[in-house]
Amino acid sequence: TQLLEQSPQFLSIQEGENLTVYCNSSSVFSSLQWYRQEPGEGPVLLVTVVTGGEVKKLKRLTFQFGDARKDSSLHITAAQPGDTGLYLCAGGARYGQNFVFGPGTRLSVLP
Amino acid sequence: DAGITQSPRHKVTETGTPVTLRCHQTENHRYMYWYRQDPGHGLRLIHYSYGVKDTDKGEVSDGYSVSRSKTEDFLLTLESATSSQTSVYFCAIREQGSANYGYTFGSGTRLTVV
Numbered sequence: 001t002q003l004l005e006q007s008p009q010f011l012s013i014q015e016g017e018n019l020t021v022y023c024n025s026s027s028v029f030s031s032l033q034w035y036r037q038e039p040g041e042g043p044v045l046l047v048t049v050v051t052g053g054e055v056k057k058l059k060r061l062t063f064q065f066g067d068a069r070k071d072s073s074l075h076i077t078a079a080q081p082g083d084t085g086l087y088l089c090a091g092g093a094r095y096g097q098n099f100v101f102g103p104g105t106r107l108s109v110l111p
Numbered sequence: 112d113a114g115i116t117q118s119p120r121h122k123v124t125e126t127g128t129p130v131t132l133r134c135h136q137t138e139n140h141r142y143m144y145w146y147r148q149d150p151g152h153g154l155r156l157i158h159y160s161y162g163v164k165d166t167d168k169g170e171v172s173d174g175y176s177v178s179r180s181k182t183e184d185f186l187l188t189l190e191s192a193t194s195s196q197t198s199v200y201f202c203a204i205r206e207q208g209s210a211n212y213g214y215t216f217g218s219g220t221r222l223t224v225v
Binding site for chain 2: 031033035040041042043044045048050088090098099101102103104
């Protein structure tokens with residue numbers, strides 16, 4: 001069974017600070033996705049990374065897929081209260097296989 | 112909007128009673144999924160479907176059954192609800208099984224079994 005771990009579990013920071021959250025596994029994934037979930041809603045896809053070493057940017061969010069495709073990171077620059085939410089990573093091993101979700105990092109950005 | 116709706120949004124039921132949750136999509140996607148989300152466990156797959164009348168079990172399927180008689184509807188049934196099935200249930204759709212395609216989730220159903 002493939003497992004994904006996320007760290008930290010909880011993170012509370014002030015508006016304007018930078019932060020990085022991590023997603024790690026002992027398994028190799030063909031792709032990795034990041035989602036953000038707000039209270040009372042379902043997760044929303046932020047990005048998909050498929051190539052080892054790949055870096056994608058989405059405004060103030062920077063996503064990186066590890067060279068060995070076993071880990072990923074999400075870096076947020078100058079966090080804003082609107083970034084508050086649960087950040088989930090999900091890994092897919094091969095075509096047609098269902099993704100495995102990590103437990104998430106709960107981020108709180110205080111004004 | 113995403114074109115996926117779940118009903119009901121909230122439900123309280125008694126132990127031992129049957130419960131059916133509904134997921135409806137307007138995207139004509141082939142793949143549909145039911146997940147449960149619990150603190151510390153993230154999202155865990157209950158059952159999924161890859162076409163009409165084609166379903167398969169996920170990692171936490173015990174006590175649950177599903178049916179898909181039409182492309183747009185995917186039903187999750189708890190045959191005899193237990194307190195351990197108190198959770199938030201999410202339906203998701205995906206256009207294809209390719210790793211490049213993300214999941215689109217519904218807004219969830221909060222189920223409480225008393």
